[in-house]
Amino acid sequence: MAMRARHKIRAPRKALDDFDTSWSTLAASLREIHTKNASSLSFEELYRNAYKLVISSRGNDLYECVKDLEREWLENVVRVRLAASVSPSLLLDRTPADTLDQSNNERRAAGERILAAIKEAWEDHQLCMGMITDVLMYMDRVICADHHKPSIYVASMCLFRDCVLRAPMRPDSDVSLLDVLKSAVLFMINLERTGHIIDRQLIRRCIYMLEGLYETATEEESAKLYLTVFQPMFIETSRDFYRAEGERLLQLADAATFCRSASSRIAEEGERCRFTLSPLSERGIQGVIDTELIEKRIADVIGLAENGVKHMLDHDRVGDLANVYVLVARIDKTKTTLTLAVQRRITELGDEINATAKTFSHPTPTPKLNESHGPGKKKGDDKDKPVNQQTVAAVKWVDDILNLKRRIDDIWKRAFESDQGMQTSITNSFSEFINSNARSSEYLSLFFDENLKKGLKGKTDSEVDALLENGITLLRYVKDKDLFETYYKKHLSRRLLMKRSVSMDAERQMISKMKMEVGNQFTQRLEAMFKDMAVSDDLSASYRDYVYRMGDQDPKRVELEISVLTSTMWPMEIMSSKDGTAQLPCLYPKEIETVKQSFEKFYLNKHSGRKLSWQPSMGTADIRAVFRRSDGKIARHELNVSTYAMIILLLFNDVPIGESLSFEEIRTRTLIPDHDLIRNLQSLAVAPKTRVLRKDPTSKDVKPTDQFFYNQDFQSMFTKVRIGVVSSAGNKIETQSERKETEKKMNDERGGSIEAAIVRVMKQRKKLVHSQLITEVLTQLASRFVPDVNMIKKRIESLIDREYLERISDSDPPAYGYVA
Amino acid sequence: MSSSPSEYVTLLSGDGFEFVIPRSAACVSGTIRRMLDTSNNFSEAISGRCVLEDLSGIVLEKVCEYLCYNEKNKDQNVVPDMEIPPELCLELLMAADYLDSTLLFSCIPCQKALAYKDE
Known part of the structure; x- marks a missing residue:
């Protein structure tokens, strides 16, 4: 093709030299490539030959010839060589069976041999085809574009698939090399699952081959041989394996071991997919474990009587619980099974605590005639005991719950990854068993009382804070907050009047905490009590001044420290006599009487129109x-x-x-x-x-x-x-009759609150359907207590009677109107 | 051949001219790149000499000029046109096709080549 003359250039003559000559040189060279003698060949020569054939419109023939050459090579050389390295043991038994180690070893060696051979053949084929493709680049460029044929590389890969892997290995059987390969790989995976070490790299190589081959020449992702041929079988055998494994583990091992094995199986399979097989299978195999090992078994595992979740919770097996959690989270977003088990256990434990408290505090019908004042003080005679014991029981009840709560919270944080849903259900179970104890409000208030009276001595601020915070946590669970308020008020009044509180700071802290937790309305009256105390201090001081200024310097004069209490804010009933009858004023000795009168005069001068009643x-x-x-x-x-x-x-x-x-x-x-x-x-x-x-x-x-x-x-x-007399000076648990009293009062008070809520709602809405009214009232009161629907109905009736509301006639559903 | 291939390669024309150009420049051509690919290990890769039987010295000279020109300007936006004598256009087109170098195609004014052919 050299230039003939400078001014005259003809298009190159079509090289019509016979196709056969060029092809035969080319074919010889391609064979050389297959036998790895490429270094003796000139790329340029081969390329030029192919180029010329294509230029002279023989590209298509060339393509077919190359294909034939490849087919012939694969069938006659490669396949024969591979067939020779298949040992009979691989052909006999195609399912992995747990036979003797002896034959296992044999089989494994044979398997490794054939895998290595396949791998080598495959890699050679790839390499050679790479070279051939390079040489025939020009042909590919033209032919593939013009004839819509797969590139020669792809075509040869298809040939490898069909002529080597898929073709029957022996004329007398239809077992193909692919079958042998599959069973060998599965066999080895099985070995690895049972604890043997296998040549992962080798398997990975063979899997690469399956990933590199496709069912079709267009090479869609989903048509990978790996996915169509190997994966289904892999999943199938894995399913069998894990079904058996699940059964075995459930029979042999405890729950903790089960979960540990399951977790390690999951990790193991993940690793297998990454390093031995293909990441493509990861999802599939994890799915198998999820169904076979977790979904079908976990409920049994969690429920195992002696070592299930219950046992783990009881013994703080955080690691094991975390395992269970992770497993359950895999199959169930809401973790129902685990949540239920945890809830059940919490309720059980809570019921135990309730029961202990109950047996501890049998209400004694004997009148409390002689008592010492604090539950902690063991002096005093035997009759104190039952009542003291009750108070101890109350405090113990709270302590127990707090301990349980702390433990569960700790587990929740460390084992359950602070799961939101879990928290909700844990909270629910706590609230359930706390409220199932009718005395929970009283117990809780007693707990605060105990701590504010003596428990806080010698504690740092942060400890105090933590302690109160804990109590408040329980308050959160208590439904009837108004009942708690009543008790707290009662206990607080005693602490204030008897000056039994260890630290006023702590008291105030407590109030502000409650305010944050339950709201302003709740603490209003408590705060008023504090205010009264402060006002009284001032009052005592100014009274002292007053006396001093009056010039009454009687050295024998009795000093007076007074607490003037607003009767609506303080629980007056605890101060009045037991039967509730109006208290007759007692006769004071004259020294005292004069002081009393002088103070009354002083006070009424200051605030005319008020009435003082003395509470000795x-x-x-x-x-x-x-x-x-x-x-x-x-x-x-x-x-x-x-x-x-x-x-x-x-x-x-x-x-x-x-x-x-x-x-x-x-x-x-x-x-x-x-x-x-x-x-x-x-x-x-x-x-x-x-x-x-x-x-x-x-x-x-x-x-x-x-x-x-x-x-x-x-x-x-x-x-x-x-000399600690003082009637019911100590704050302790109520007796049966006191409780009835409190409940009655509580109901009255609730009635008031409900009426107020109804009126508030109706005033705003003017007209409202019955059911809606009930709902609104319930939401309004939820922060204080859970009202009884019947009670609400009664209150509505009563409001209608008193003409605050009216029934709207011929309305369906029934509705009420507000009467202004 | 040492373990790391030399930085320069020699291109030989059919009529015996030798051109030594940087390997990176030469490998712009798909054909030359494959030829020199060490993993394929053809004789060219071993010797570092590519005999391009079908190309004349004149054409190969122009090709090499282009390869170096391309190497020099590959990262620039505004580049001077390469001067291509019309009478070489057709043969250069064929060489570009042969060498699997689409970039070279784009440099050659095709009308000129065709016009020259018609003459």
Whole structure:
């Protein structure tokens, strides 16, 4: 094709030299390539030959000739060679069976041999075809474009598939190399699953081949041989394997082991797909494990009696629970099975706590005649015990729940990945069993009471905070918050009046926490109580000033510290006498009476139109007492007693030594209600360590016929003696009758709240359908308590009777209107 | 052949001219690239010499000029046109086809080539 002349260039002559000559040189060279002798060949020569054939419109013939050449090569050389390396053992048994190790080993060796041979043949074929494609590049360019044929490379891959892999290996059987390959690979996977080590790399190579081959010449992704031929079988055998595995594990192992094995199987299969097989199968095989190992078995595993989830929860097996969680999360977004198991266990544990509290606190019908004031104080006689025990039980109940809650929360965080849904159901179960205990509000309030009274001593701010926070967490679960408020108010009032609170800061903190949790309305009255206390402090101070300015410098004058309480804010009923009858004012000794009158005058001057009523049952007094002992010594003690006890003791100031007062005398001279009188006399004359009075006869009970003497021989190792009488001064669990009282009051109060809510709603809406009204009222009140629907209905009736509402006639569904 | 192939390759024309150009420049042509591919390991890859039997020295010279021109300007937007004498156009077109170098195609003014052919 050299240039003939500068000015005259003809188009190159078509090389019509015979096709056969060119082809035969080309064919010889291609064979050389197959036998790996390419280095002796000139690319340019081969290329030029092919180029020329294509240029001379013989491309198509060339294409077919190359294909024939390849087919011939694959059939006569490659296939024969591979068939020779297939050992008979591979042909005999095509399903992986757990036969003896001996034959396993044999089979495995044979398998590896054939895999290696296939791999080599495949890689050679790929390499050679790569070279041939390069040489025939020009042909591909022209032929593929003009004739819509697959490139020679693709065509030769199809040939490899059909002539090597798919063709029967022996004339007498229809077992193809592909079948052998599949069963060998599956066999090895099985070996690996049972703990043997296999040549992953080799398998991966063979899988590469299956991934590189397609069912069609157009090479769609989904037509990969791997997907059409190998994967279904792989999934199938895996399913069988894991079905058996699930059964085996369930029989042999405990739940923890089961989950561990399942998790490690999942990881193992993932790794297998990445390193041994193809990532394409990962989803499929995980699906198999999910169904066979998890979905079908997990419910059984979780429910296993002796080592299921229950056992794990009980023994804080966080790791195991995390395993279970991960497994369940794989098959179920909502994790129902696990959630239910956890819920069941929580409710069980909660019921246990409730039951313990109940057995602990059998309400004792015996009147609480002689009690020491704190549940923690073990002094006092045996009769205290039941009641104290109840209080202890209440506090223990809360503690138990908090412990359980802490444990479950910890598990939830560490094992359940702080799962939202789980949290909701955990919260539900807590709330369920807490509310199933009718006394939960009272118990919780007692818990706060205990802690605010003494539990906080010596604790740092953050500890206090944590403790209160814990309590508040439980408050969140309590449905009847109004009931809690009642109890809390009652307990708080005692703490405030008796100055039993350890730290006012903590009290305030508590209130603000409750405010955040339950709302303003809830804490309003509690805050008012605090305000009263603050106002009273000021009042006492200014009264002292007032007295000082009056110039009444009587050194014997009694100092007064007063708490003026707003009667609507404070739980007055606990201060009044038990039977609820109006309290007759008792007779004060004259020293006291003057102070009382002077204060009344002072107070009413300041705030005219108010009425003060005195509550001696709630007060305390410090008195100094002198005992002339029989041994001649004189002992002085400061006694801290209740107001009533003070009145009683002051009577003895006027009684000559050695003489006595009878019960009747004391009663008529003081007018202290019987109930309180008996209690106070008991603590003065019966309680072993505070026997300031002597009683005749010495018995435990106080009878109207008893005589009382001033006990000159009183002994105590302390100068200050606290004589803890005080009726129901300690905050403790209520008795049955008290509870009924509280419940009745509660119901009345609720009735009020419901009516208020109904009116609020109706005022706004003017007209409302019955069911809607009920719903609205329920939502409005939800933060305080869960009202009974019947109660709401009754309240609506009553409001209609009182003409706040009216029934709208001929309305369907029934509706009400607001009467302005 | 050392383990790392030399940076330059030699292209030989059918009539015996030799051109030594950078390997990277030469490999713009698909044909030459495949020829020199070490994984295929044909004799050209081993020796680093490509005999292009069908190309004359003149055409190959122009081809090499183009290859170097292309290498030099490959990253630039505005490049000077390469000067191609009309009488070489047709043969260059064929060479471009043979060498599987579409870029070279685009440089050759085809009308000129065809016009020249018609003459």
